[in-house]
Amino acid sequence: MSGAPPEPPPYSLAVLGHDGTPLAAEARELLERAALVVGGARHLAALPVPDGARTVVMGDVRAALDEIDAAAGAGDGRRIVVVASGDPGFFGIVRALRERGHRPRVLPALSSVARAFARAGLPWDDALVVSAHGRELRRAVNACRAHPKVAVLTAPGAGPAELARALFPQTPRTFVVCEDLGGPRERVVTVRPAEASTRPWHDPNVVLVLDPRRAVPGERGWIAGPRPGPGGWALPDAAFGPGPVGTTAEVRALALARLGPRIGDLVWDVGAGAGEVGIECARFGAAVVAVERDEAACERVRRNVRAHRxxxxxxxxxxxxxLDHLPDPDAVFVGGGGPEVVRACASRALRSVVVVTAGPDRVRAAVDALRGEALTAHAVRIQADPALPAGPAGRDPEGAAAAFVVWGERDGADPSGRWAPVPQPEAAAVTVAALPDPDPDSVPWDDR
Ligand SMILES: C[S@@+](CC[C@H](N)C(=O)[O-])C[C@H]1O[C@@H](n2cnc3c(N)ncnc32)[C@H](O)[C@@H]1O
Structure with a gap:
């Protein structure tokens, strides 16, 4: 039989995870046959890279990706191997390769996060995992303020010491610092933030930031990561104990919508009253500081915080x-204070400020204060009266007063877009194995 020999595939690309343990047979074979090996210096030094292979040390990720593109584009069936730490599909290189159109074969090792929790002897399906690697440290810090069990992927300049300095002394936590897991300098130490802030640490490292009162052994749930968002918000006023609340449920609903609290945010609740707005923000996963001048009110806030866990x-x-002593907030709620307070909050807020006031004469001053700090201002008047007869504990329909909600937003503050439509890149076609047609008798319901 004659005919042209089959075309070699244009290239092959495999991503091998490395966690310090010897490579599995399949990964070793791929490495042995590689023409181009790309990886961090410590991975290349630790693995049996074949003599004939060209190596590219992954320092500048973009430059390394360009090399991979060029080798793939040569169209000569080149075998390319990328070596990366842990599970390369988890905060790793697989995302960037897919973004450039590659379809790599991935052979993962154990993620540094899984290994860190194993070293600490802790379950981690309830842990929040955040990355400060090439990203703002403040989001990781806010996540640690709000959550009892957080794993932080670090980077030089955004490591255990910097994290500890940001948390100390307001946020008591235990740090489990896991350095060079699986490598020759592996060390796992448990320290308080005060100590973590002054010690030298080796890269790479992962830090488990634990609230000892709440993180061990952790809650048993059905979903990995932090608890899903709250089951409801704009809670009844009575959820904040006896006595009036400054911001009633319906007004709070709009305030929360405009604050947009979420994991990684810091919210200030200024003039916190019973703590109702701050507590609701915390239920969404944000870190919160309640600011109150009155000690009895502070005690009420603390009580409510404990009650809402x-x-x-x-x-x-x-x-x-x-406010001078507080870290910059993403969003601020101002329940009390004059225009100078609104202005001070607006000068520090990264995203939004919401002011609730009962006095119509205060609306203009609040709007001017927000605009003075370059926020786009809006204001509405809300009157929510019970439409059904009140029970003994109900709100008096005659007595419901109007509130004014004034809010300001910093333009372009939130690139992920809270309500602006986010332009979607054209979806790349993904091939999945076809599923067999279901047996109609075995389908318990259909969702057409
Ligand atoms: C870009 S992320 C990659 C995470 C990786 N895909 C994984 O599953 O472990 C890089 C960060 O992972 C953590 N890391 C990776 N390897 C590590 C190791 N051997 N020991 C401790 N931390 C490690 C460090 O926080 C490092 O800055």
């Missing part, structure tokens, strides 16, 4: 002076 730091003092 969330984390809210309480800062007793008078705004605006007390």
């Amino acid at each position: 969330v984390k809210v730091a309480v800062s007793r003092g008078t705004a605006p002076a007390v």
Whole structure:
């Protein structure tokens, strides 16, 4: 039989995870036959890279990806191997390769996060995993303020010491610092943030940031990561104990929508009253500082925080002076204070400020204060009266007063877009194995 020999595939690309243990047979074979090997210096040094292979040390990720593109584009069936730490599909190189159109074969090793929790002897299906690797440290810090069990992927300059300095002394936590897991300098130490802030640490490392009172052994759930969002919000006023709340449920609903609290955010609740707005923000996963000048009110906030089983730091003092000591917030709720407080909050807020006031004469001053700090301002008047007869504990329909909600947003503050439509890249076609047609008798319901 004659005919042209089959075309070699244009290239092959495999990504091997490395965790310090010897490569599995399949991964070793791929490496032996590689023409181009790309990886971090420590991986290339630790693995049997074949003599004939060209190596590219992955320092500058973009440059390394360009090399991979060029080798793939040569169209000569080149075998390319990328070596990366842990599970390369988890905060790793697989995403960038897919973004460039590659369809790599991935052979993962154990993720550094799985290994770190194993070293600590802790379950981690309830842990929040955040990355400060090439990203803002503040989001990781806020996640650690709000959650009892967080694993932080670090980077030089955003490591255990920097994390500890940001958390100390307001946020008591235990750090389990896991250095060079699986490598020659592996070390796992448990320290308090004060100590973590002054010690030298080796890269790479993962830090488990644990609230010892709440993280061990952790809650048993049905979903990995932090608990899903709250089952409801704009809670009844009575959820914040006896006595009136400053911001009633319906007004709070709009305030929460405009604050947009979420994991990684820091929210200030200024003039916290019973803590109702701050507590609701914490239920969404945000870190919160409640600012109150009155000690009895601070005590009420603490009581409510405990009752709702969330984390809210309480800062007793008078705004605006007390705000100087706080880290910059993503969003601020101002339930009390004049225009100078609104202005001080607006000057620090990264995303939005929401002001609730009962006095119509205060709306203009609040709007001016927000605009003075370059926020786009909006204001509405809300009157929510019970439409059914009140029971003994109900709200008096005659007494319901209108509230004014004034809010300001910083333009372009949130690239992920909270309500602006996000332009979607054209979806790349993904091939999945066809599923067999279901047997109609065995389908318990259909969702057409
Ligand atoms: C880009 S992320 C890659 C994570 C990796 N895909 C994984 O599953 O472990 C890089 C970060 O992972 C963590 N890391 C990776 N290898 C590690 C190791 N051997 N020991 C401790 N931390 C490690 C460090 O926080 C490092 O800065």
